[in-house]
Amino acid sequence: MHRLEATRLLLKHVRDEALVAxxxxxxxxxxxxxxxxxxxxxxxxxxxxxxxxxxMALSTEGKVVSLDGDGSLLMNMGTIATIGRERPGNLIVVVWDNEEWCQTGHQKSHTAFYTDLERVARGCGIEKTATVDDLEGLEAVFMQALEEEGPWFIVAKIEEGEPLPVMPIEPEMTLYRFRKSFTG
Ligand SMILES: Cc1ncc(C[n+]2csc(CCOP(=O)(O)OP(=O)(O)O)c2C)c(N)n1
Ligand SMILES: [Mg+2]
Structure with a gap:
């Protein structure tokens, strides 16, 4: 499965949840x-x-979905332990696991070898976990995660597709727009 079609599938089910990319x-x-x-x-x-x-999950009511990457999460694995300690029921972590640091030249990441991020999450006390490698499996577990109390930790094994043009880089606008979507 490619991240593009997997993201499209998740968006079919997302309503007013926060998405962090x-x-x-x-x-x-x-x-x-x-x-x-x-x-x-x-x-x-x-x-x-x-x-x-x-x-965000600790300070809002609705579901918050993190669309993370294997290489990035490997660099800050302590955050998995903090999620396991704080247990926010409204947090869903989806890890797009392409087993590489794609953006910087397709170097193989640790998940291409022996690191199993789902097992790391379970070891940190996160009970709702899954590893999926096709769209059907992803859709089923994501729909369950939107309904059921979490925290959820879903590893989605993906293959890298052709890169799309880089989006406009506007961190200040992103923060302003995002905050305003909660405060009106
Ligand atoms: C602290 C820091 N180190 C390195 C980089 C350079 N960098 C940007 S994206 C990236 C790879 C991210 O890998 P992953 O999270 O697996 O995402 P992918 O590119 O595979 O989609 C790296 C090393 C950075 N932005 N910040
Ligand atoms: Mg990656």
Whole structure:
């Protein structure tokens, strides 16, 4: 499965949930497929996608979906432990696991070897976890995660597709637009 079609599938089910996107192709694809005020793009902030989503989940009522990347999460694995400790019921982490640092030249990441991020999450006390490698499996678990109390940790094994044009880089506008979508 490619991240583009997987993201399109998730967007079919998303209503007013906050979406936080990892930097690079994850953010570019989300922007092209369905830019909306409640998308928060983490330009440049490698490793912080799920940390930012955790903070949002702890301070809002609705579901918050982190669309993270394997390489970024590997750089800040402590955030998985903090999610396991804080247990926000409204947080869903989806890891787009292409087993590489795609954006910087397709270097193989640790998940191409022995690191199993789902097992890391379980070891951190996150009970609702899954690893999926096709669209059917992803759709089923994502729909369940939107309905059921979390935190959820879903590893989605993906293949890299052709890159889309880079989205406009506007961190200040993203913050302003995102905040305003909650305050009106
Ligand atoms: C602190 C820091 N180190 C390195 C980079 C450069 N960098 C940007 S994206 C990226 C790879 C991210 O890998 P992953 O999260 O797996 O996403 P993918 O590119 O595979 O979609 C790297 C190394 C950065 N932005 N910040
Ligand atoms: Mg990656």
């Amino acid at each position: 990892n930097l690079g192709p994850t953010a570019d694809e989300l922007w092209h497929l369905g830019h909306r005020d409640r998308n928060f793009y983490t330009f440049g902030s490698m490793g912080l996608c799920s940390s930012i989503a955790l903070g």
